[in-house]
Structures are given as C-alpha cells and as structure tokens.
Amino acid sequence: MVLALSLLLVVTSVLMIVLVLLHKGKGSGLSDLFGGGISSSYGGSSVVERNLDRITIVVGGLWFTGVIALSLVLKK
Numbered sequence: 156m157v158l159a160l161s162l163l164l165v166v167t168s169v170l171m172i173v174l175v176l177l178h179k180g181k182g183s184g185l186s187d188l189f190g191g192g193i194s195s196s197y198g199g200s201s202v203v204e205r206n207l208d209r210i211t212i213v214v215g216g217l218w219f220t221g222v223i224a225l226s227l228v229l230k231k
Contacts, residue, residue: 160225167218174211179204 156228157225160221160228163221164218164225167214167221170214171211171218174207174214177207178211
C-alpha cells in the first residue's frame with residue numbers, strides 16, 4: 156500500500172510540475188510553445204486555458220489525497 160501511494164505521489168507531482176509550467180503567465184509562457192496563445196478567448200481566458208485549469212485542480216486534489224492517505228498509512 157505504501158509503494159502504491161508513493162508511486163501515486165511521484166506521478167501526480169510530475170504531472171503538477173508539467174501542468175503548472177503549461178499555464179500562461181503574465182508574459183509568454185511555455186503554453187505558447189504548444190499553441191496556447193493562438194486560441195480565441197471567451198470571457199477573458201481561452202477554452203484550452205480553462206480546461207488546463209480544471210485538469211490542474213483535479214491532479215492537485217489527487218496529489219493532496221495521496222499525501223493524506225500516505226500519512227495515515229505511515230502513522231499506523
């Protein structure tokens with residue numbers, strides 16, 4: 156169980172790093188490299204950016220749940 160939770164944390168940590176780097180910053184971000192700056196905007200942010208926000212939130216929630224679960228398993 157500890158190994159599975161540790162692997163989950165490693166995978167979600169790497170995904171979080173990649174997803175945060177893909178977000179568009181104040182200047183030009185790494186997302187522009189993949190065409191993120193070309194999309195049309197709806198309400199101030201593009202559809203791609205909103206989907207990226209949602210994916211980042213889900214992966215962050217999985218990461219947080221993994222941290223809590225691993226701490227509970229190691230506490231016993």
